[in-house]
Amino acid sequence: MTESLLSVRDPLLSVRDLRVSYQVGRNFVHAVDGASFDVPKGSITGLVGESGCGKTTIARALTRVMADNASISGGQILFDGKDLAKIPEREMNALRWRDIAFVPQSAMNSLDPVYTVEYQLGEVLRRRGGLDRRQARARCEELFEMVGIDPGRLTDYPHQFSGGMRQRVAIALALALNPKLIIADEPVTALDVIVQRQILDQLKELQERLGLSVILVTHDISVVAYICDRTVVMYAGKVAESGTMQATLTAPSHPYSMGLRNAFPDLQSAAAGILTPIEGAPPNLANPPAGCRFKQRCPFALDLCGAEPPVIEVAPGHPVLCHRAKESAALRIDAARTETWMASA
Numbered sequence: 001m002t003e004s005l006l007s008v009r010d011p012l013l014s015v016r017d018l019r020v021s022y023q024v025g026r027n028f029v030h031a032v033d034g035a036s037f038d039v040p041k042g043s044i045t046g047l048v049g050e051s052g053c054g055k056t057t058i059a060r061a062l063t064r065v066m067a068d069n070a071s072i073s074g075g076q077i078l079f080d081g082k083d084l085a086k087i088p089e090r091e092m093n094a095l096r097w098r099d100i101a102f103v104p105q106s107a108m109n110s111l112d113p114v115y116t117v118e119y120q121l122g123e124v125l126r127r128r129g130g131l132d133r134r135q136a137r138a139r140c141e142e143l144f145e146m147v148g149i150d151p152g153r154l155t156d157y158p159h160q161f162s163g164g165m166r167q168r169v170a171i172a173l174a175l176a177l178n179p180k181l182i183i184a185d186e187p188v189t190a191l192d193v194i195v196q197r198q199i200l201d202q203l204k205e206l207q208e209r210l211g212l213s214v215i216l217v218t219h220d221i222s223v224v225a226y227i228c229d230r231t232v233v234m235y236a237g238k239v240a241e242s243g244t245m246q247a248t249l250t251a252p253s254h255p256y257s258m259g260l261r262n263a264f265p266d267l268q269s270a271a272a273g274i275l276t277p278i279e280g281a282p283p284n285l286a287n288p289p290a291g292c293r294f295k296q297r298c299p300f301a302l303d304l305c306g307a308e309p310p311v312i313e314v315a316p317g318h319p320v321l322c323h324r325a326k327e328s329a330a331l332r333i334d335a336a337r338t339e340t341w342m343a344s345a
């Protein structure tokens, strides 16, 4: 994807043609296969797609906290004048927590069950932030207040908190050293809808108040619609479409985004409309199909989709990886009908 197709002015983070692979025996799974997108300053960018499309792999590559068999095999991650794909580990380590913080899929993954929450927050503040014991204590209280938990509970252990509260603690931990960017991987997935909304509202409030940038990884398009300013839709290791939330979700231009929109209820309305799943499953990334990777599931696939799709800019800053992107207005009308998706099954 060329620079001209990604017209975010002065982004905080620019991912360019990123490739991340896992080695499994003698084979490679190309989990992220040439992804490009920008994250503007002070925005919430939703990285969305079905399970297995490469979202967590991207999120972890951005922090370089990756599985042992993973490697960045190409591309750039430009942040604050540095290419995070290439800087030495020592330099990357200095950026973690201070500039980029990660909230993992389950808060229990960032919290150690055998220590109190205050001890764990304090460790980050003292070791990484250079605060003394008293300063750390005051900051812990401040952080708990920021995420809406009574500071009296700082001496509790993680298991003494509900799932939603643990997620708030994980957010407090990420905020500890005032990072510029928070990457949150499915932060509300395991929670019920009411608690989901509370956590998302809190995240949005903090993001606005602190001028943070957030990358929110989720499989749930309704979460993106609820909280995000921008969307990066991923399918089978590639970016299908990216742009403002309004442009990509109100008027999606990639058939996959159109299908995703039909498949999730609206987080803001209690009434569930008719949900239409996208039949089938994403391809195996150890051996992806040639041409468009969505073609087997796409109701609009033509013979030409057997060839590698071009990136077409349907509007400034709204690139779409589809042969038929220019016809998207007409395709959207058909995509809104359940029968369209049943016919392709």
Ligand SMILES: Nc1ncnc2c1ncn2[C@@H]1O[C@H](COP(=O)(O)OP(=O)(O)OP(=O)(O)O)[C@@H](O)[C@H]1O
Residues within 6 Å of the ligand: 022, 023, 024, 029, 031, 049, 050, 051, 052, 053, 054, 055, 056, 057, 058, 067, 069, 219, 285
């Ligand atoms: N350690 C690993 N070794 C080999 N393959 C892996 C490994 N981790 C992930 N993969 C593969 O990489 C691809 C992308 O996985 P990834 O977890 O990034 O997707 P995802 O969109 O975040 O899905 P989920 O929401 O289920 O985590 C999948 O095909 C997955 O099977």
